[in-house]
Amino acid sequence: MQIKPILSAMRHHKAGVMLIALQIALTLAIVCNALFIIQQRLAHLSEPTGIDEANVFVISNQWANQSSEQQTDVQIQADMAALRRLPSVRDASPSDSYPLRGDGWDDYIMLTPEQTEKTTDADVYLGDEHLLDTLGVKLIAGRNFRADEVQRIGSRQNVASPVVIVTKALADRLYPDGSALGKSFYEMSKTPSTIIGIVDLLQNQSVGTWKSAYAYQSVIRPLRQDNSDGTFYIVRAKPGQLTAAMREVPKALYAQNRMRIIDPKDGELSFAEVRKQAYETDRGMAILMGIISVVLLAITAAGIIGLTSFWVGQRRRQIGVRRALGATRGDILSYFLTENLLISVGGVLVGIVLAIGINLWMVTQFEMARLSLIYVLIGVVVLLLLGQGAVLAPARRASNVPPVEATRSV
Amino acid sequence: MLAYYFELGLRSLRRNPMLTALMVMAIGFGVAASMITFSVFRAVSGNPIPDKSSQLFTPQIDNWGPQQNLKGEPPDALSYTDAMALMRAHQASRQTLLYAVHVSVMPGGSRSLPVGANGYAVYGDFFPMFEVPFRYGSGWSTADDDGRAAVVVLSEAFNQKMFGNTDSVGREITLNGHDYRVVGVARHWNPQPRFFAAFDGHDFDEPSDFYVPFTRALDMQIDTWGRNSCRGNVDFSTRDAWLRSNCVWVMPWVELDSAADAARYRQFLESYAADQQRAGRFGWAPNVRLRNVVQWLEYQKVVPPETRISLLVALGFFVICLVNTIGLLLAKFMRRAGEIGVRRALGAARSEIYKQFLVEAATVGLAGGVLGLALTALGMLGVGLLFQPQIARLAHLDVSLMAMTLLTAIVATVLAAFYPAWRAAHVQPAWQLKSN
Numbered sequence: 001m002q003i004k005p006i007l008s009a010m011r012h013h014k015a016g017v018m019l020i021a022l023q024i025a026l027t028l029a030i031v032c033n034a035l036f037i038i039q040q041r042l043a044h045l046s047e048p049t050g051i052d053e054a055n056v057f058v059i060s061n062q063w064a065n066q067s068s069e070q071q072t073d074v075q076i077q078a079d080m081a082a083l084r085r086l087p088s089v090r091d092a093s094p095s096d097s098y099p100l101r102g103d104g105w106d107d108y109i110m111l112t113p114e115q116t117e118k119t120t121d122a123d124v125y126l127g128d129e130h131l132l133d134t135l136g137v138k139l140i141a142g143r144n145f146r147a148d149e150v151q152r153i154g155s156r157q158n159v160a161s162p163v164v165i166v167t168k169a170l171a172d173r174l175y176p177d178g179s180a181l182g183k184s185f186y187e188m189s190k191t192p193s194t195i196i197g198i199v200d201l202l203q204n205q206s207v208g209t210w211k212s213a214y215a216y217q218s219v220i221r222p223l224r225q226d227n228s229d230g231t232f233y234i235v236r237a238k239p240g241q242l243t244a245a246m247r248e249v250p251k252a253l254y255a256q257n258r259m260r261i262i263d264p265k266d267g268e269l270s271f272a273e274v275r276k277q278a279y280e281t282d283r284g285m286a287i288l289m290g291i292i293s294v295v296l297l298a299i300t301a302a303g304i305i306g307l308t309s310f311w312v313g314q315r316r317r318q319i320g321v322r323r324a325l326g327a328t329r330g331d332i333l334s335y336f337l338t339e340n341l342l343i344s345v346g347g348v349l350v351g352i353v354l355a356i357g358i359n360l361w362m363v364t365q366f367e368m369a370r371l372s373l374i375y376v377l378i379g380v381v382v383l384l385l386l387g388q389g390a391v392l393a394p395a396r397r398a399s400n401v402p403p404v405e406a407t408r409s410v
Numbered sequence: 411m412l413a414y415y416f417e418l419g420l421r422s423l424r425r426n427p428m429l430t431a432l433m434v435m436a437i438g439f440g441v442a443a444s445m446i447t448f449s450v451f452r453a454v455s456g457n458p459i460p461d462k463s464s465q466l467f468t469p470q471i472d473n474w475g476p477q478q479n480l481k482g483e484p485p486d487a488l489s490y491t492d493a494m495a496l497m498r499a500h501q502a503s504r505q506t507l508l509y510a511v512h513v514s515v516m517p518g519g520s521r522s523l524p525v526g527a528n529g530y531a532v533y534g535d536f537f538p539m540f541e542v543p544f545r546y547g548s549g550w551s552t553a554d555d556d557g558r559a560a561v562v563v564l565s566e567a568f569n570q571k572m573f574g575n576t577d578s579v580g581r582e583i584t585l586n587g588h589d590y591r592v593v594g595v596a597r598h599w600n601p602q603p604r605f606f607a608a609f610d611g612h613d614f615d616e617p618s619d620f621y622v623p624f625t626r627a628l629d630m631q632i633d634t635w636g637r638n639s640c641r642g643n644v645d646f647s648t649r650d651a652w653l654r655s656n657c658v659w660v661m662p663w664v665e666l667d668s669a670a671d672a673a674r675y676r677q678f679l680e681s682y683a684a685d686q687q688r689a690g691r692f693g694w695a696p697n698v699r700l701r702n703v704v705q706w707l708e709y710q711k712v713v714p715p716e717t718r719i720s721l722l723v724a725l726g727f728f729v730i731c732l733v734n735t736i737g738l739l740l741a742k743f744m745r746r747a748g749e750i751g752v753r754r755a756l757g758a759a760r761s762e763i764y765k766q767f768l769v770e771a772a773t774v775g776l777a778g779g780v781l782g783l784a785l786t787a788l789g790m791l792g793v794g795l796l797f798q799p800q801i802a803r804l805a806h807l808d809v810s811l812m813a814m815t816l817l818t819a820i821v822a823t824v825l826a827a828f829y830p831a832w833r834a835a836h837v838q839p840a841w842q843l844k845s846n
Binding site: 020103154258259 | 421428429432435436439440443447448461478512514516523524525526587611631633637640641642643644645647648649652714715716718720723724726727729731733734737738740741744745756795796797798799818831833
């Protein structure tokens with residue numbers, strides 16, 4: 001196949017060639033970035049939380065009467081005892097928050113008491129000695145809290161906990177040599193907190209972009225607090241009994257004391273619902289980018305078919321002449337395929353530059369990651385194949401032009 | 411003649427149904443994607459209080475210092491200490507502090523199950539400052555603020571829930587077990603985004619249920635239901651220790667009528683911070699800001715990045731659809747080179763050819779716009795799948811969006827048709843006639 005005649009033929013319909021190339025370039029630029037966004041969002045929403053998601057649910061409990069903090073604490077303990085007695089419940093713990101909640105409490109972590117700049121940042125989970133079992137997180141070193149280590153604090157009060165459990169991610173950040181157990185740190189306090197246990201994985205309360213530098217870094221403190229944001233009761237049902245437990249738990253709580261608020265709409269959430277809400281935006285973005293990519297590719301393919309069909313129609317005489325002079329059907333077919341390939345390669349080259357340019361601009365605007373070249377490569381292959389596929393039908397029609405066409409006038 | 415061209419255009423649409431369908435679909439999808447994402451963007455990026463946004467300011471004072479502030483910017487809210495100092499100084503024509511509160515109420519009397527209600531603790535100036543419309547009664551006075559009065563303003567919906575659809579002014583309502591006297595019922599009012607509480611980040615929430623005096627809420631020890639952000643040592647043995655700390659949680663707003671007033675207020679903030687430095691409370695030079703509503707929303711990045719990205723990607727998609735349309739129109743017009751040659755030979759001016767083909771393109775654009783409108787309406791149903799529910803519910807297909815959809819489709823297609831029409835107008839009549 002000779003390329004030179006194809007190139008000189010292209011010069012006769014520059015506009016069409018440029019338009020197809022431009023369309024391929026723009027499509028490549030957008031599809032690469034869309035695919036990359038899809039991959040990023042899907043990766044984000046499939047990050048594990050480290051907890052027993054199938055059986056955990058959360059009650060958001062607020063008190064309806066302002067009683068003293070001691071009374072509230074007594075009530076929380078009575079609630080816990082009642083919940084743990086339920087046949088469908090495996091364990092329960094009060095806490096200030098839960099993974100993927102959206103909002104949350106995070107503290108600066110320092111290695112020395114004099115530091116003003118933080119060493120790192122960690123989410124704060126409060127709970128009693130039942131919290132680890134309730135969440136179903138795995139203790140990989142050290143021990144759990146003892147009941148006598150669990151303290152009570154009032155709203156807006158705060159004192160450093162002498163003993164804490166941390167996630168492996170935080171332990172490794174603070175003591176990269178793996179020696180964290182038994183060591184201490186300072187959590188916005190002059191008093192040290194000693195690490196008595198390390199858990200494997202526990203996701204943050206918020207999974208927003210700003211949190212990605214502190215992913216999975218959490219501190220668990222042995223505290224029961226009457227937090228003004230409400231106290232969360234995290235409950236773990238026995239395997240397969242989630243529905244029963246979610247029905248029984250609010251009843252049991254109201255039986256304990258009815259002066260409490262468990263919002264009928266979102267006061268009780270299974271972890272599946274929590275996860276769904278936490279990643280709504282990510283899922284939506286992935287779907288939108290998916291739809292746009294598919295429609296875009298379809299439209300580009302349709303555009304190529306349309307213009308090539310027009311060219312074939314225009315050149316029926318010339319094709320007839322070539323056929324009469326001895327060109328085979330295969331020659332005509334490969335002429336159009338090669339022509340399309342040349343245009344596509346041109347478009348793709350411009351598209352690569354555009355794709356990377358758009359990504360670099362988005363990095364500065366939207367805290368996005370750098371586009372991995374794999375996606376550019378996938379985009380290039382997809383578009384080249386798409387071009388060849390789209391041109392196939394009009395090219396076939398061209399190859400079917402009979403040699404006698406050469407003698408006909410239009 | 412234009413009507414005739416329009417008829418020709420319609421006829422030409424029917425002549426190559428495949429090509430026509432391709433163009434109409436490209437324009438329809440392109441314009442629909444742009445309009446759906448634009449409707450969401452428009453909803454979240456609007457000015458929530460257009461006629462006053464340049465007179466309402468939120469002061470910021472750096473009480474954290476260069477080592478702990480937000481990369482040089484002061485914190486996004488005030489500490490209790492600084493907030494109260496600004497109120498006492500009273501340097502603005504109107505001023506309020508506010509924070510989010512959550513209380514329990516018993517809608518069916520004392521024997522019912524309690525439910526939660528969301529509101530804000532504010533000063534009396536809040537209502538005239540933010541132009542809160544009233545159905546019954548009004549806000550409260552400065553005397554009520556100073557007297558730490560147990561009064562409350564209810565939202566229309568909350569009033570409906572608690573008192574039925576009646577004028578409840580003068581009646582009592584029990585919040586967190588304490589009685590408050592209703593002084594006003596506000597009409598539906600929910601500026602989006604909720605600029606005055608952007609620090610809390612609940613920019614697109616449901617309207618709040620009630621407003622109570624800031625001073626009263628503090629007396630009743632109702633804590634903030636919103637954000638609280640601290641630096642350094644946070645060991646607080648009592649609630650008072652927290653109040654005196656560097657924790658920021660109070661959102662301040664001032665109304666300043668002219669640029670001169672704003673400049674004067676900025677100076678006052680500077681001198682306040684300088685006083686604090688002299689007194690030894692701040693170990694750093696004054697670092698203050700005074701942003702108006704639009705600047706504040708911009709600075710707080712209230713528009714979610716996803717909304718912008720979606721809009722940009724959709725616009726890029728539309729551009730590709732238009733490039734596609736240019737190509738297809740070129741094919742469509744040039745196919746009729748012979749016909750053009752005949753018209754030109756019979757004396758039609760170039761401008762007539764332009765007119766004919768631009769009108770034909772407008773017909774295509776109109777068809778694309780109608781398809782786009784249908785797709786946009788369809789897409790609005792699915793918006794809930796793509797964006798967070800509280801944002802998705804703000805997007806709707808109104809008359810202005812419908813008009814915009816059609817107009818965008820037509821204008822864009824006509825613009826796209828300029829090059830193909832130019833090519834058509836420059837067809838050489840002699841050459842065409844000869845080859846025929």
